[in-house]
Amino acid sequence: MTKEVRALFLILILIVAPFLIYTFLQVRSLDEDEKMAATAYEKQMEAVLFSLNQYADDMMGRWVRQLADHQHPLAKNANMLILGNESIQMLVLKNMETQVDSIYGNDYVTINASTQTGIDHWYSKKDSVLNRLSQYLDAGFQKIQSADDWTPLDGLRPDQTGFTIMVYDQDSVLYNALLIVERKFWIEQILGPRMQEINHEEFSIAVDHWPPSQSAQDMLYRTTAYEPKKNSVKNKLWLLPNTYLFIQSKGKSYTELIKARSQENLYFLIFSLFAVSIGTYLMIRNIRNALKIAQLKSDFVSNVSHEIRTPLSLIRMYAETLMLGRLTSEEKKNHYYQTIHHESGRLTFLVNNILDFSRIEGNRKTYRMEEKNLNHLIKSLHESYGHYFVEKKINCQLTLSDQSLPVSVDEQAFDEAMSNLIENAIKYGNGQQEIFITTFIVSGFACCSIKDQGIGISKSTQKHIFDKFYRVESALTQKTKGTGLGLSLVKHIMESHQGEVVVESRLNLGSTFTLKFPLIKSKDE
Structure with a gap:
């Protein structure tokens, strides 16, 4: 077997095979992605239907406020409400003390003796409903209740449904208002x-009446673009019995778009696999004699020199550019100033770590303890990292305990410990752009945890990570330079605060470091 054949075989194992496995997994995940996308889009459409229901409630609330307006008698308000809303066929006001009904009808309605009989029949079965509505009103909530099992009356248009609500007149006499409306109108x-407004966006909407006794729904209202045969999301219309809202997307559904995008990604992956295979083979063939494997430098001195040289180079380059006046844009100047400030802070952080380590080794490290609220310290530190998070495109989610967390702490040392953990969470995030900082109380300790979604730490090495100069031996960690001092300093700081640092981690699933400080007990405890 020639060297070129061996090189090609090595490519197939180390590069092509993982690509093929990834391609296979991508194909398997297409259905899951489509289901997740469909669920997310369905939730969005349900939110639109919820807003429609809320809008209907708000509009009915306007009617109720107009009816209960104490500037005019209740009878006048009822007449004005009917005159201004043709969909109201009939309005009944029942005096809850005298049980006398006042009936108001629209111009096209005929009121006769059978009308009163039908109203009495409905009220005869609604004592519990009226009592409940009265209780709601006494509690300060004017609830609108649909008039369930309403029997259509002669003299009104056939399409009848209603609402009922409790109101007070000018003299604080309690009335029940029963509004009979034409459902479709x-x-x-x-x-x-409102439905037409939504129709102009990306959705189409319909409202159908679908009693349990019918096998198919009756169309009440539809926007022009609604397609009955297309998949849609259904929700009940709160105010009307047996009436439902339907919503669907216009054009291609979101699931179809996700599927098309996934297929495009798959085709691009296959093309990339082919290109990488050819390119890597040509590269190895042409420069295999010049290619050498660089050993990772774990020596402490070389790591420190690299850590110092990087920010110094940036500071010098940016400073020289500013001194020579090559930048005319204020925005670029500000960016350079911010970079210089950040890199100088990074350099200061590194030097402080080394100096603190030297003091610790010589037993010269001292702490100035003060009573502080752990929540305030974390919030302040989070704000100081705000620009850094934005620059690194890190989404840092901060969750503070609802309780006050008084602790005895050296603020500078605390910032140093937290900064080491934050820097590690970002450096070893393995491309993940999200970390979580949380404060809470556990067993008399005020705790602060930093969770990342990075490469994780194996169980066997977790007991060594707090040793000085120790760095986890893996390809992923060795790509990231470090001094091996950070976690050792964190451990010393926590022990000096009579606390501890705890780690929970699994490979490829991220790590959670928790700082535990003894809570200061109040005098009452």
Whole structure:
């Protein structure tokens, strides 16, 4: 077997095979991605339907406020409400003390003796409903209740449904208001304009009446682009019995778009696999004699020199550029100033780590303890890292305990310990752009945890990571330079605070470091 054949075989094992495995996994995950996308989009459409229901409630609330307006008698308010809303066929005001009904009808309605009989029949079964609505009103909540099992009356248009609510008149006499509306006309009047607004965006909406006794729904209202045969999301219309809202997306569904994008990504992956295979083979063939494996430098001195040289080079280059006046844009100047400030802070952080380590080794490290609220310290530190998080495109989610967390702490040492943990979470994040900082109380300790979604630490090495100069031996960690002092300093700081640092980690699933400080007990405890 020639050297070129061996090189090609090595490529197939180390590069092509992982690509093939990844391609296979991508194909398997297509269905899962589509289901997740469909679920997310369905939730979005449900939110739109919820807003429609809320809008209908708000519009009915306006009717109720108009009816209960104490500037005019209740009878006048009822007449004005009917005159201004043609969808209201009939309005009944029942005096809850005298049990006398006042009936108001629209111009096209005929009120007769059978009308009163039908109203009495409905009220005869609603004592519990009226009592409940009265209790709601006494509690300060004017609830609108649909008039369930309403029997259509002669003299009104056939499409009848209703609402009932409790109101007080000018003399604080309690009345029950029963509004009988024409269902389809009410939907056109109340929801129609809002549905048309949504129709102009990316959704189509319909409202159908679907009693349990019917096998198919009756169409009440639909926007022009609604397609009955297309998949849609259904929700109940709160105010009307047996009435439902339907919503669907226009054009291609979100699931179809996700599927198309996934397929495009798959095709690009296959093309990349082919290109990488050819390119890598040509590279190895042409420069295999010049290619050498660089040994990772774990020596402490070489790591420190690298850590110092990087920020110094940036500071010098940016400073020289500013001194020579090569930048005319204020925005670029500000960016350079911010970079110089950040890199000088990074350099200071590194030097402080080394100096603190020297003091610790010589037993010269002292701490100035003060009573502080752990929540305030964390919040302040999070704000100081704000620009750094933005620059690194890190989403840092901060969750503070609802309780006050008084602890005795050296603020500078605390910032140093937290900064080491934050820097590690970012450096070993393995491309993940999210970390979580949380404060809480456990067994008399005020705790602060920093969680990342990075490469993780194996169980066997977790007991060594707090030793000085120790660095985990793996390809992923060795790509990231470090002094091996950070976690050792964190451990010493926590022991000096009568606390501890705890780590929970699994390979490839991230790590969580928790600082535990003894809580200061109040005098009452």
